Amino acid sequence: MIKTDDMLNKLNTYQKDAVLDNSPALLLNAHVGSGKTTVLIAKVMYLHLVKEIDLKDMVVLTFTNKAAEEIKDRIKVENPEIKEKDMPYFGTFHSVAAKLLSQSLPIQDIGYTKDFTIMDQDELIELANRLIIEHRFTIKFKNKLTNRIEAIKNGNKLYGNMKREDDIGSLWECMVEEKQKQNKMDFDDLIVHAMTLLKTGTFTPKWVIIDEFQDCDSAQLAFMKAMCGTGTKLFVVGDPNQIIYSWRGSEKNIVKTFKQTYDAKEMSLPINYRSSSTILDAAKQFLADSSELEGVREEGNKIVVKNHYNPFNEAQYLCDQIKKLTSEGTVSYKDIAIFYRTQRQSKTIEDALTKENIPVEVSIKKSLKDIPVLRWFVSLLKASINSNDKNNIITALNDKGFGEGLSFAKIRGLFNNKAEDSSVLLAKIFGFNTWFKDAEVGNSLEIYDYFELDNYLSPTSSTYLENKTFILDFFDSMAHFIEEKNLSLTEGMRDYLNSSALYGIQIVKDSIDEENDSVKLMTLHACKGLEFNRVYIVGANDGLIPLRTASSEVQEEEKRLFFVGITRAKDDLEISYYTNPGDYRVLEGPSNFVYMLPSHLVAKEENEAQKVDLQSIRKEILANQSKNTQSLDAEPIKEVDPEEQAKDGKRVKHEKYGEGIVESEDEDSITVIFDAYGSKTFSKLFTSLEYLG
Numbered sequence: 001m002i003k004t005d006d007m008l009n010k011l012n013t014y015q016k017d018a019v020l021d022n023s024p025a026l027l028l029n030a031h032v033g034s035g036k037t038t039v040l041i042a043k044v045m046y047l048h049l050v051k052e053i054d055l056k057d058m059v060v061l062t063f064t065n066k067a068a069e070e071i072k073d074r075i076k077v078e079n080p081e082i083k084e085k086d087m088p089y090f091g092t093f094h095s096v097a098a099k100l101l102s103q104s105l106p107i108q109d110i111g112y113t114k115d116f117t118i119m120d121q122d123e124l125i126e127l128a129n130r131l132i133i134e135h136r137f138t139i140k141f142k143n144k145l146t147n148r149i150e151a152i153k154n155g156n157k158l159y160g161n162m163k164r165e166d167d168i169g170s171l172w173e174c175m176v177e178e179k180q181k182q183n184k185m186d187f188d189d190l191i192v193h194a195m196t197l198l199k200t201g202t203f204t205p206k207w208v209i210i211d212e213f214q215d216c217d218s219a220q221l222a223f224m225k226a227m228c229g230t231g232t233k234l235f236v237v238g239d240p241n242q243i244i245y246s247w248r249g250s251e252k253n254i255v256k257t258f259k260q261t262y263d264a265k266e267m268s269l270p271i272n273y274r275s276s277s278t279i280l281d282a283a284k285q286f287l288a289d290s291s292e293l294e295g296v297r298e299e300g301n302k303i304v305v306k307n308h309y310n311p312f313n314e315a316q317y318l319c320d321q322i323k324k325l326t327s328e329g330t331v332s333y334k335d336i337a338i339f340y341r342t343q344r345q346s347k348t349i350e351d352a353l354t355k356e357n358i359p360v361e362v363s364i365k366k367s368l369k370d371i372p373v374l375r376w377f378v379s380l381l382k383a384s385i386n387s388n389d390k391n392n393i394i395t396a397l398n399d400k401g402f403g404e405g406l407s408f409a410k411i412r413g414l415f416n417n418k419a420e421d422s423s424v425l426l427a428k429i430f431g432f433n434t435w436f437k438d439a440e441v442g443n444s445l446e447i448y449d450y451f452e453l454d455n456y457l458s459p460t461s462s463t464y465l466e467n468k469t470f471i472l473d474f475f476d477s478m479a480h481f482i483e484e485k486n487l488s489l490t491e492g493m494r495d496y497l498n499s500s501a502l503y504g505i506q507i508v509k510d511s512i513d514e515e516n517d518s519v520k521l522m523t524l525h526a527c528k529g530l531e532f533n534r535v536y537i538v539g540a541n542d543g544l545i546p547l548r549t550a551s552s553e554v555q556e557e558e559k560r561l562f563f564v565g566i567t568r569a570k571d572d573l574e575i576s577y578y579t580n581p582g583d584y585r586v587l588e589g590p591s592n593f594v595y596m597l598p599s600h601l602v603a604k605e606e607n608e609a610q611k612v613d614l615q616s617i618r619k620e621i622l623a624n625q626s627k628n629t630q631s632l633d634a635e636p637i638k639e640v641d642p643e644e645q646a647k648d649g650k651r652v653k654h655e656k657y658g659e660g661i662v663e664s665e666d667e668d669s670i671t672v673i674f675d676a677y678g679s680k681t682f683s684k685l686f687t688s689l690e691y692l693g
């Protein structure tokens with residue numbers, strides 16, 4: 001078991017003071033890399049071990065599931081007697097609200113039961129669309145339904161240039177009623193309902209601790225407030241220099257509001273342990289006020305600023321560079337990270353690294369709708385565990401790919417018990433709970449057999465194996481989740497489905513494992529909270545870093561985002577830009593941010609390497625082919641203009657995806673619609689396609 005003294009002795013004075021502080025409300029300004037996470041964990045351990053506060057009396061709120069898991073994991077490692085179930089209220093705002101509603105609050109008071117399920121945004125829109133059809137509502141701006149629902153939640157019935165109200169108010173009333181009838185909540189409901197019930201005073205924690213407080217919005221602040229009883233203490237940690245989510249609603253004045261409302265004491269963690277002083281000094285250029293931020297590390301290597309002709313040359317350079325560094329044995333793949341501004345930039349680099357057999361992990365957030373078979377299967381499971389869930393029953397039955405493809409009229413007939421209408425799948429859905437209880441299901445594969453899923457995955461189709469693998473992986477991940485949380489299968493299944501609504505499906509990588517020995521690729525937004533020995537930031541051109549924005553406020557946020565990226569690097573940082581980006585949205589040459597790096601901290605490397613000119617390579621190949629053929633006295637081959645080639649829908653063959661038709665093509669990429677896999681886009685330089693006939 002961890003000795004508290006040992007733990008405290010590892011902290012510097014600022015950190016220790018924050019851990020020992022006992023004020024009713026404390027705002028801790030934690031500068032970048034100053035041990036925010038370290039202090040937060042030490043605080044929890046100190047309160048638990050020394051002040052003997054039960055972990056169940058602490059609410060620890062984070063912004064990502066990953067951050068919450070990291071805090072819990074580190075606590076469990078430091079004190080193995082502590083188990084997952086001892087920390088029920090450590091999690092994101094939404095997951096804690098869901099936990100409170102299902103475990104501690106009198107949810108029946110608002111017409112729900114504890115086994116409610118959570119609906120994601122897509123499900124909410126599906127519900128709205130169904131009700132619009134059923135009730136023949138007239139809704140303007142229907143293609144902006146998400147925004148309109150967002151607006152009506154705040155009481156706004158008008159939208160855009162509307163002068164007169166439409167049926168949005170009635171639609172919303174129906175939606176509220178339906179959600180309650182189906183025992184389902186959307187994300188906002190979780191917070192709103194939990195807040196309503198918290199006000200009854202049924203649950204008051206002794207401590208509320210918030211991580212990344214700077215990213216809170218006013219609803220989250222209100223949620224925190226609703227939790228506070230007399231005697232509840234607040235400990236919030238944040239860094240105003242790392243606000244990068246104002247577009248998601250975080251508010252600039254949140255820190256000020258907190259200070260005023262709670263008369264909070266303010267403390268700081270000013271010492272950055274992470275980066276060399278060269279990197280830290282460069283990062284400071286992007287802060288409005290850097291006077292408090294101190295480093296403890298020596299000067300290190302200069303920051304390399306390099307130009308590349310285009311993203312392909314850059315990707316090839318990164319491969320060569322990584323191979324060279326790792327072959328010397330001093331650098332591991334996991335020490336290296338590559339950051340870019342937009343997700344669309346990842347493909348070129350990922351393809352290049354994979355082609356060179358360099359292990360790579362890409363952080364991509366996927367939601368259920370990206371994988372049709374899972375979208376359907378999750379609807380089926382949700383409908384089966386909650387037979388009031390009319391929406392998911394309809395989705396499961398109506399789906400043309402996997403369900404029975406039943407029309408709405410036929411489904412209505414089924415609901416009205418019309419004798420001529422029958423459905424095997426509906427019988428399975430309604431019979432599930434009884435079967436589940438009686439069959440004493442030992443493992444999730446039995447669920448596969450219960451639904452006779454093979455019948456719905458079309459075993460003769462080319463996608464059968466892929467879809468089956470998705471479902472089996474889903475079961476694996478669910479089984480792992482249930483085991484880790486030590487839940488019964490019924491409870492575990494509901495919790496798993498709820499958590500996949502909140503965080504996306506977990507079998508698809510949405511975060512990366514820092515421990516795996518692979519190069520990590522991610523957007524600047526995704527790199528928050530991580531650190532690496534060597535960081536490459538690519539595409540430092542206007543239009544990418546920073547993105548082109550109209551307002552100066554957004555420009556400031558772009559600066560903070562670049563600051564977050566720079567400060568992930570411990571020892572080495574390289575920043576590159578393109579001289580020929582090949583994208584009309586991106587300007588040639590370094591952006592203003594590159595010029596802001598102080599010249600004495602920078603080693604500029606002019607890359608004279610000649611551009612890889614795809615057209616010339618193509619011409620050369622064709623010329624060679626032509627020469628060979630001519631020598632056999634055949635007709636000379638006509639040079640094919642790639643534009644034309646694209647337009648005439650050529651058939652091609654890919655070694656993995658089989659045959660398909662070229663849909664579109666530009667200088668860098670080609671999109672093919674494969675007979676068996678649908679549309680896929682490749683970077684031309686790294687993919688070989690065989691042109692057929």
Ligand SMILES: Nc1ncnc2c1ncn2[C@@H]1O[C@H](COP(=O)(O)OP(=O)(O)OP(=O)(O)O)[C@@H](O)[C@H]1O
Nearest residue numbers: 010011012032033034035036037038273274529530
């Ligand atoms: N007192 C200390 N002595 C030495 N190293 C420390 C100390 N406190 C923290 N560190 C180290 O400093 C680095 C940054 O710590 P941590 O990740 O907790 O910071 P952070 O404030 O959460 O970072 P950021 O906000 O930038 O994501 C880590 O490598 C950590 O081990």
